Amino acid sequence: MSEAKTRPVRPRDAAALILLDGIGRKNPKILLGKRHPALKFMPDKYVFPGGRLEPGDRRMNIAGPLDARVEARLLKGRAGSDPGFARALALAAIRETFEETGHVVGTSDYGGPDRPPAAWRAYAEHKCLPDLQELHFIARAITPPMRPRRFDTRFFAIDARAVTARLDGVAHADAELVELAWVNLDKAESLDLPDVTRQVLAELRTRLKGGMSPFLPAPFYYFRNGKWRREEL
Numbered sequence: 001m002s003e004a005k006t007r008p009v010r011p012r013d014a015a016a017l018i019l020l021d022g023i024g025r026k027n028p029k030i031l032l033g034k035r036h037p038a039l040k041f042m043p044d045k046y047v048f049p050g051g052r053l054e055p056g057d058r059r060m061n062i063a064g065p066l067d068a069r070v071e072a073r074l075l076k077g078r079a080g081s082d083p084g085f086a087r088a089l090a091l092a093a094i095r096e097t098f099e100e101t102g103h104v105v106g107t108s109d110y111g112g113p114d115r116p117p118a119a120w121r122a123y124a125e126h127k128c129l130p131d132l133q134e135l136h137f138i139a140r141a142i143t144p145p146m147r148p149r150r151f152d153t154r155f156f157a158i159d160a161r162a163v164t165a166r167l168d169g170v171a172h173a174d175a176e177l178v179e180l181a182w183v184n185l186d187k188a189e190s191l192d193l194p195d196v197t198r199q200v201l202a203e204l205r206t207r208l209k210g211g212m213s214p215f216l217p218a219p220f221y222y223f224r225n226g227k228w229r230r231e232e233l
Contacts, residue, residue: 008145011152015093016050018157027184033177041149046191051096056117057088063107064133069214073137073233093156094130098123100177102167106130126165134158137218139203141196144223155200
């Protein structure tokens with residue numbers, strides 16, 4: 001077998017968003033989606049809405065910036081300083097959540113953008129702007145090298161009260177997510193979850209017990225020598 005065929009697939013930058021209903025309660029609810037059974041990547045699994053970074057995510061207007069501590073952790077280990085990259089990751093999480101679930105995370109206080117990038121036009125129809133100030137950075141994880149598709153995903157969380165509007169019917173039998181479920185953390189752990197989603201849930205529990213403090217570190221998960229490794233950002 002040639003070297004080209006054995007070389008791991010390069011992971012694509014991606015982001016996911018955890019919507020939290022009931023922050024401050026003992027067992028808050030989160031939004032999960034069940035992936036279509038015909039998909040090659042994680043079929044039938046329950047996941048957080050998310051997907052890869054798009055060029056337009058760098059050009060979308062916002063109502064409020066990322067917390068400086070969140071931005072610093074997102075850029076840790078990256079050559080050079082590129083705040084636009086950190087912002088684009090947060091925006092990708094919000095855009096993908098809208099595309100996959102119909103939930104519009106943002107504020108309507110300022111109206112929508114005048115000339116949104118193509119990937120954001122459907123979102124902009126709701127006359128909202130993404131507000132990044134209340135986003136929490138929970139974890140980063142890279143898909144193991146033996147998988148045919150790989151993503152370098154940053155997982156964010158936000159209070160569900162940040163949802164300004166909702167488009168119904170986005171999840172259906174022919175969509176990427178065939179159903180959506182608001183479930184508490186205990187119930188979520190009993191579902192068919194990918195390993196990384198289960199790990200992020202555990203980190204979320206720790207963050208919730210710490211009052212969602214912005215001073216808590218965000219872990220970075222990657223696969224090496226046959227096992228998951230964990231570092232703190």
